[in-house]
Amino acid sequence: MNHETRLHLAAHPFAYPLVRLLARLGPAVRVPGLGVVVNDAATARAVLTDARFRKDGPGSPGDLWTPVLGPSVLLNMEGPGHAALRRKLMPLFTPGYVSALVADVLREPLDDLSLRLGRGETVDLVDVMRTMAGAVICRTIGLGEVSAARARELFAEGERVVSMVSLRSRRLNERQVTVARGVLDRIGDIAQTAYEAGDESTVMGRMKSQGLSAAEARGAAGAFFLTGTETVATFVPRLVALLHDHGTKVDDLDRVIEEAMRVTTPTPVMLRSVGEPAHVGRLAVRPGDRVVIVTHNCARAYGPFDPSRRHPPELRRIWFGAGAHFCIGYPLALAEIRAVATVLLSHNVRVVRRRAARGVLIPTYEHLWITAA
Ligand code: HEM
Incomplete structure (x- = not known):
């Protein structure tokens, strides 16, 4: 069994074998109690680019997150309101802006990582990444320079909220909503203070100058915090x-990253609620039906990790979504990943020990100890 499969089984010991089994039943299959499950990239893309499939109806991400974040936080919106908010947020994610932000936030942590690897230390890359992704999100939501401990703390708070969701969750219970609101309110308060300060060199200050209201800026900070930390x-x-594991020599980093995204699919499923009668593949669906796009099955259908593989059009970056809700943080995610990977590759690192994480939503390592080769 390869290590990736072990990660999935450690995270979802019962659900993962079932989810993989469903992949054999066709591009779209109705599963009682779960919804219409999509296992095929072309069918998934057709759903994601069709406005009849919504993120704000029964069984959608809105059901999960609206009680915590409020109704207007991009990932639970549709139509003109969604498009208008996206337009205002887009300038925050231009490749130039996010590269400069990442270079600034990660300069010290990356220098430190390079030093430790250069000294021959064994480093836990999981801990390093929590700190770095935490530091980037701290800066994005409006905290200035933060200590590694504060970055880790914030990361752990996000993890606590995300881990409330399982592959079967439809809603959070009252206690979960209270805990999640507590975390997201703290994030919102940090964001609002930075928004009110209005410094245009900060993301929150830029939101103000883009014409976002304080409530929109608070909501956006919460959405970035939930979606943009653990994924990276x-x-x-x-x-x-x-x-x-594959002894890969990296010639083209971006291509290797995309192929690793295909195999790992950090967001393993995407949910939609049917708003109007439609078809998913050959299945007729009605308003209120739930569609569960198993991105992992869609992407894994193309075989094991192979960086020389060309991705056909229907597959193209489906792990970041498609259509109106395509990941707005894609340039930021890529800038962070490239920055860290470049340092790691310059040290030609190898894995010395690892442990899979249990009880997590996104399959991953609890520890991955690496050292320079
Ligand atoms: C490896 C990293 C990431 C992956 C794999 C990823 C994946 C995705 C996917 C699949 C969607 C679409 C979900 C759907 O259609 O239901 C999405 C949306 C979104 N992502 Fe990401 N994401 C990543 C990083 C980030 C980062 C760094 C941020 C920002 C800080 C971010 C912010 C968002 C937001 C706000 C949305 C909602 C967009 C909308 O609904 O219009 N993501 N992401």
Whole structure:
């Protein structure tokens, strides 16, 4: 069994074998109690680019996050309101801006990582990535320079909220909503203070100058915090492990990253609620039906990790979504991943020990100890 499969089984010992079994039943299959499950990239893309499939109806991400974040936080919106908010947020994610932000926030942590590897230390890449992804999100939501301990603390708070969701969750219970609100309110307060200060060199200050209201800025900070921390932090150790396990020589870093994204699919499922009668593949669906796009099955159908593989059009970056909700943080995620991977590759790192994480939503390592080769 390869290490990636072990990660999935450690995270979802019962659900993962079932989810993989469903992949054999066709591009779209109705599963009582779960919804219409999509296992195929072309069918997934058709759903993601069709406005009849929504993120704000029954069984959608809105059901999970609206009680915590409020109704207007991009990932639970549709239509003109969603498009208008996205337009205001887009300038915050231009490749130039995010590269400069990442270079600034990660300069010291990356120098430190390079020094430790250069000295021959064994480093836990999971801990390093939690600190770095935590530091980037701290800066994004409006904290200035923060200590590694504060970055880790914030990361752990996000993890606590995300881990409330399982592959079967439809709603958070009252206690979970209270805990999640407590965390997200603290994030919102930090964001609002930075927003009110209005310093245009900060993301929150830029939101103000883009014409976002304080409530929109608070909501956006919460959405970034939930979606943009664990996804990046869990991916980098898996990327490094894949390179190690396959003895990959990296000529084209971006291509290797995309192929590792395909195999790992850090966001393993995407949910939609049917708003109007439609078809998913050959299945007729009705308003209120739930569609569960198993991105992992869609992507794994193309075989094992192979960086020389070309991704066909229907597959292209489906692990970041498609259509109106395509990941707005994609440039930021890529800038972070590239920055860390470049340092790791310059030290030609190898994996010395690892442990899979249990009870997590996104399969990953609990520890991945690496050292310079
Ligand atoms: C490896 C890293 C990441 C992956 C794999 C990823 C994946 C995704 C996917 C699949 C979606 C679409 C979900 C759907 O259609 O249901 C999405 C949306 C989103 N992502 Fe990411 N993401 C990553 C990093 C980030 C980062 C760093 C941020 C920002 C700080 C971010 C912010 C968002 C937001 C706000 C949305 C909602 C967009 C909308 O609904 O219009 N993501 N992401």
